[in-house]
Amino acid sequence: xxxxxxxxxxxxxxxxxxxxxxxxxxxxxxxxxxxxxxxxxxxxxxxxxxxxxxxxxxxxxxxxxxxxxxxxxxxxxxxxxxxxxxxxxxxxxxxxxxxxxxxxxxxxxxxxxxxxxx
Amino acid sequence: xxxxxxxxxxxxxxxxxxxxxxxxxxxxxxxxxxxxxxxxxxxxxxxxxxxxxxxxxxxxxxxxxxxxxxxxxxxxxxxxxxxxxxxxxxxxxxxxxxxxxxxxxxxxx
Numbered sequence: 001x002x003x004x005x006x007x008x009x010x011x012x013x014x015x016x017x018x019x020x021x022x023x024x025x026x027x028x029x030x031x032x033x034x035x036x037x038x039x040x041x042x043x044x045x046x047x048x049x050x051x052x053x054x055x056x057x058x059x060x061x062x063x064x065x066x067x068x069x070x071x072x073x074x075x076x077x078x079x080x081x082x083x084x085x086x087x088x089x090x091x092x093x094x095x096x097x098x099x100x101x102x103x104x105x106x107x108x109x110x111x112x113x114x115x116x117x118x
Numbered sequence: 119x120x121x122x123x124x125x126x127x128x129x130x131x132x133x134x135x136x137x138x139x140x141x142x143x144x145x146x147x148x149x150x151x152x153x154x155x156x157x158x159x160x161x162x163x164x165x166x167x168x169x170x171x172x173x174x175x176x177x178x179x180x181x182x183x184x185x186x187x188x189x190x191x192x193x194x195x196x197x198x199x200x201x202x203x204x205x206x207x208x209x210x211x212x213x214x215x216x217x218x219x220x221x222x223x224x225x226x227x
Contacts, residue, residue: 004161034214043205044162044217093161095215107215109154109161 002028004096006110013084013117020080021113023094029074030096034107035067038091050077084117091115120145120208127222136193138221140206143187151182151189154205156220162205166191193223201225 003026013019023033032051036044048069050056056069068080077096081088095109123141130136142151150169154162166173168180168189179192193200203220 006161036217043219046214046216049214091159095161106164109163112159112161114159 002026002096002098002106002108004030004094004108004110006092006094006113008113009111010114011116013115015085015117016083018080018082019084019115020078021092021094021115023077023079023096023110025075025096025098025108028096028098030077030098031074032097033071033077034095034097035069035077035079036093036095038093038112044093047079081115084115086117089115089117120149122206122208122218124204124206124218124221126219127224129224129226130196131226132197133195136196136200136223136225138191138193138204138206138223139188140191140208141188142206142208145186145208146210148210149186149208150211151180151186152207152215153178153180153191154207154217156203156205162217165204196223196225198225198227 005024007022034049035047038044046059047062048056048058050069050071052071052074058064071077091112093112095107097107120142152167153165155165156162166178166180168182170182173180181190201224203222205217205220207215
């Protein structure tokens with residue numbers, strides 16, 4: 001199956017700094033990529049949807065100026081957490097959607113990035 | 119998006135069949151039913167997707183009655199490695215995925 005990678009797999013940063021997380025589709029072109037956040041023992045919460053070459057669409061309650069998303073190519077999307085605070089500590093997961101044929105879309109998830117803000 | 123309801127948790131033993139039922143009473147005509155599996159500290163993994171009747175792959179089977187208001191994921195002969203959270207998602211195939219609480223399946227020896 002298609003592979004989505006994330007880098008880094010874990011990161012520790014100090015409060016007030018920014019951290020960038022990369023999401024790559026390794027063997028397919030992703031027309032759309034999604035970013036999720038997951039707190040311990042909770043479900044995935046969709047943060048934003050990004051399409052290559054256009055601005056991301058953020059879910060209600062997600063600060064677009066704090067969580068900057070760039071989808072520069074069909075294989076790369078980045079999430080930058082700006083001025084991180086301890087409450088931003090979470091597991092961030094990206095997914096990429098491939099249009100396989102006609103109306104069939106398949107969505108593949110990355111392994112996730114554990115962010116800890118101290 | 120259609121709201122889904124599934125059990126919070128289920129316990130089973132190795133070698134047994136596990137059936138997880140998901141209710142989605144307000145499913146729309148163009149909605150598909152998709153199941154994902156997630157292990158701790160990993161991204162979700164696609165298991166199976168269906169629209170109606172029965173779908174089977176090498177991992178699981180998905181049973182969807184004619185009214186499509188519910189669906190049942192069947193995991194045959196589970197092993198300890200099947201312990202995970204299973205999510206039922208309902209929505210158009212080209213739309214964003216919205217995850218509910220999921221079902222934590224615990225398989226014991």
